[in-house]
Amino acid sequence: MTIATYERYAQMLDAARRGGYAYPAINVTSTQTLNAALQGFAEAESDGIIQVSVGGADYFSGQSVRDRVIGSLAFAAFAHEVAARYPRITTALHTDHCARQYLDEWVRPLLRHEIDQVACGHEPAFQSHMWDGSTVPLDENLNIAEELLEQSVKAHTILEIEIGAVGGEEDGHSAQIDEKLYSTPADGVKVAQRLGLGERGLYMAAFTFGNVHGSYKPGIVKLRPELLGDIQHEVAAAVRDGRVACAPRAFADSWREGGGDIKGGGAADEKPFALVFHGGSGSRPEEIAQAVSHGVVKMNVDTDTQYAFTRAVAGHMFEHYAGVLKIDGEIGEKRFYDPRSWGREAESAMAARVVEACQRLGSAGKALK
Numbered sequence: 001m002t003i004a005t006y007e008r009y010a011q012m013l014d015a016a017r018r019g020g021y022a023y024p025a026i027n028v029t030s031t032q033t034l035n036a037a038l039q040g041f042a043e044a045e046s047d048g049i050i051q052v053s054v055g056g057a058d059y060f061s062g063q064s065v066r067d068r069v070i071g072s073l074a075f076a077a078f079a080h081e082v083a084a085r086y087p088r089i090t091t092a093l094h095t096d097h098c099a100r101q102y103l104d105e106w107v108r109p110l111l112r113h114e115i116d117q118v119a120c121g122h123e124p125a126f127q128s129h130m131w132d133g134s135t136v137p138l139d140e141n142l143n144i145a146e147e148l149l150e151q152s153v154k155a156h157t158i159l160e161i162e163i164g165a166v167g168g169e170e171d172g173h174s175a176q177i178d179e180k181l182y183s184t185p186a187d188g189v190k191v192a193q194r195l196g197l198g199e200r201g202l203y204m205a206a207f208t209f210g211n212v213h214g215s216y217k218p219g220i221v222k223l224r225p226e227l228l229g230d231i232q233h234e235v236a237a238a239v240r241d242g243r244v245a246c247a248p249r250a251f252a253d254s255w256r257e258g259g260g261d262i263k264g265g266g267a268a269d270e271k272p273f274a275l276v277f278h279g280g281s282g283s284r285p286e287e288i289a290q291a292v293s294h295g296v297v298k299m300n301v302d303t304d305t306q307y308a309f310t311r312a313v314a315g316h317m318f319e320h321y322a323g324v325l326k327i328d329g330e331i332g333e334k335r336f337y338d339p340r341s342w343g344r345e346a347e348s349a350m351a352a353r354v355v356e357a358c359q360r361l362g363s364a365g366k367a368l369k
């Protein structure tokens, strides 16, 4: 298996929810970092998710072109080709944080493209898309989510939503560090009432629990992963007492017409939401483990893999200073300034950080057969 089909992706997410582990979702901005992510997942024998942000998609298209749809489709086309050489792992492709101002020029055109692909009997370019409604009021966030969920079903993709706001700055997207960093159990019930629990389309939910993007020294913001458990418990209770009309289902059962046997039902009953963890760079291993225990199935990793890549480039440049530069009339050394020489080091260093993420999240060694 190479790039996930819709059904395979649903199975991956179910397996993680049932098995109590999560997939790293690695942000990439180039074919080098994309290859590094694949290398890392293969080394870890882990399935995984590779994603582009709004800025990453823009950059992929070429800095003088700056077309997010072209950049996203180019990324996906390249990924579909190279991922075919990693037969033992499955990778899903995702678009990260799409705020309201980018919907019409990014995720909506991609969804329309994918609906056409599916109508022609093909698999979609991407397997999931994130709608980031954290900057609009919850009701409006969910109105847009409802519309996008309908489109996602037709496109054979899974939707990711954000409830609350992730603080810090990423890719020109920034949010205050305030009470919106903590979503609430009542928000969870509202989401389940509005979007269902799988029967109307598959979605993952990033409920915020003090997350911030980027690297922060410890102590600036307090992560409260137990909040995710409170949200799951409250929604499970709301299903039991009828405040939420539909029972949660395993993803792989939800997408089939009429449902059928609910294989992952046990795990879905206790943890109605498949959760996403943003802004996890710099988090303590115990905080990550606690979040995963409450049903996180996808954790975004960007800052730490960016650093791993660039750190190796810096090491190369300092170590081979006289080879990469033409100093005092000398001619440098081609074998050190050939972009592949530092590129290979950078990709291997980033791949090693991806392996570490798979180990921490428990997905290492668990690639689906």
Ligand SMILES: [Zn+2]
Pocket (backbone or CB within 6 Å): 097, 166, 213, 278, 279, 300
């Ligand atoms: Zn994020």
